[in-house]
Amino acid sequence: MRSKPKSEGYHQKLSWLLERFQEGLQLKTIEEDGVPKGFIEYIPSEYNWRGISGANYMIIHCLWIVGKGKGKGYGSALLKACLNDAKLQNKSGVAMVTSSETWLSDKSFFMKYGFRSVDTAPPCFELIVNSFDNHPVPHFNHGWEQRAEKHGQGITIIRSDQCPYFEDAVNSILEVAADRGLPAQIIRIENCKDAQLAPSAYGVFNVLLDGRLITYHPLNKRELNKLLDTYSG
Template identity: 65%
Template structure:
């Protein structure tokens, strides 16, 4: 049997939030859980799809006014993450979760649903949303796209452009702008700091304290930005080898 579970402050201890469920004692997991408890008060919804009681994927979304992505708009629902893993793929689970989000947005009298996508890595592919009636409305470097599904004629969301200018404020060494929205960020930070120390590169970590700061981060992903000498190096966790390669190419 396949079921969709609403994760709330009441059952999050039991159900978790899908990512890193087997590592619930780690700092990344604990920080994400605390972050979610604060976001539930802002209207965040988290749904996990289960097959015979086993989680196969999830969707996380929030009213756009409180989104932690680099977009702006009004009266839209913004999807942070949509992820189906392993043998759960190819069974329509992603479509089912997306349908739940769209239904929530409609029942809340919103004007539509939006998501930051990418054809490269870490974010859901743009084509998936296009197949479900979304349209591409904006793009941003290096390979971000903004897709929306409109319910009415109200203005649709756009990217908060100005990425290079914001990244350029951090000119000296490596700056990591981070939040607790993604539990994988915590370990990634340790890797980056380790490489920086090995190479004698100055590094610092800057906490993104609220959704507005994430909306005006140096990349559309918002919640994790690694800046090297004023340029965006990566917006997603990388391995030590990948990071060294990025530094050598910068």
């Protein structure tokens, strides 16, 4: 919605969406006077792009409302649309990865709509579910550190095309790595199974330093340099 239509990240996201629609992904937007104010993206659990496993659930990837659109009930409308869709498809419930820090939604909003916490993952993730029946709930694919340790020295970026902002973030990380004389490599996540077994519960974007996760979300150069100073110190 805020990404630039001519940017590489925009076209990467578009191609990613076209492939995911074949797997049951839904992308719903809400508009005000013809202007998009928010969206929700969700997909059957078997094809989810988070670090979780589960069957017969709907997994919310993203629920986002533009700043000025908040407080108008748009988030509630989108969430209810997802819950209703899941019931129509005879799913056992809806689940989502939340975060107490940044980039992902906080769980507090969802708790008002029947969600509950069922699992946690470092550094700040919770898996929340709204169950419709007694079917086993999804769970995190633990083993984050072991998967991260498999990668070598320097910076490793493990990324997908799920978000249009990843491309610019990757370019910034590579520039910082070059400035600091750090070796850097990019590993692309090409399918949902690779995302489910990523080094973080977020799945689709992971930045490692010497085999250790340092961030799961895009950072600007100043933020990344500060973070690297912390780890090197």
